[in-house]
Amino acid sequence: MANLQDLKKFADDILPSLKALFSAVTSGASAAQVKGDSLDAVAALKKLISESSQPTAATNTGAAAAVTDVRVLLFNVLSEAAKSNMALAETDVNTINVLFTALEDRAGRLLQMAAFAGIPRLISADDLVTISANIQQAEAEIRQRQQAKQILDAVVKTVIVAAQIASKIAA
Secondary structure (H helix, E strand, O other): OEOOHHHHHHHHHHHHHHHHHHHHHHHOOOOHHHHHHHHHHHHHHHHHHHHOOOOEOOOHHHHHHHHHHHHHHHHHHHHHHHHOOOOOOHHHHHHHHHHHHHHHHHHHHHHHHOOOOOOOOOOOHHHHHHHHHHHHHHHHHHHHOOOHHHHHHHHHHHHHHHHHHHHHOOO
16 A cells, blocks of 8 residues: 655655765765665655555545655755755756645645545556656666765755655645
8 A cells, every 4th residue: 555654754764865965065075875875765765656556545634744745855955955065957956946836736735635535546657657767767876876966966856756756646
């Protein structure tokens, strides 16, 4: 059964990795430990994706909370980038901004629907294929990268995929 707690777990687990990666990029420190922690966080996201075609017991209120967790994660990515001397790719910043706004709308709609019905399925089959490919690519990029900046870029891409997942919840 699909569990939105996996999305929350990803958001909670990846945030310390993001902060450590921004710090490592700024200071030139090693990112070896952070790389492993990032991959552990991705595992929760992969679990959600693998189960998302199954029914879920999640409520619209729970879905809104998960969407909000990912929205907070997006804000933290932008905040950490602003505090560091490291710039994110312009396309990533634009994508994050669009998803940040879209997730606010999605959370609001989920809360409005909360009184009516549970969510029968988290993600449509078509979206699932695309999202699965994106997360596989992001995971491979994290594994392949050695430099903190390269790992950070791959982790930011993974956060963007998580936001895309959140934007599809109960779509």
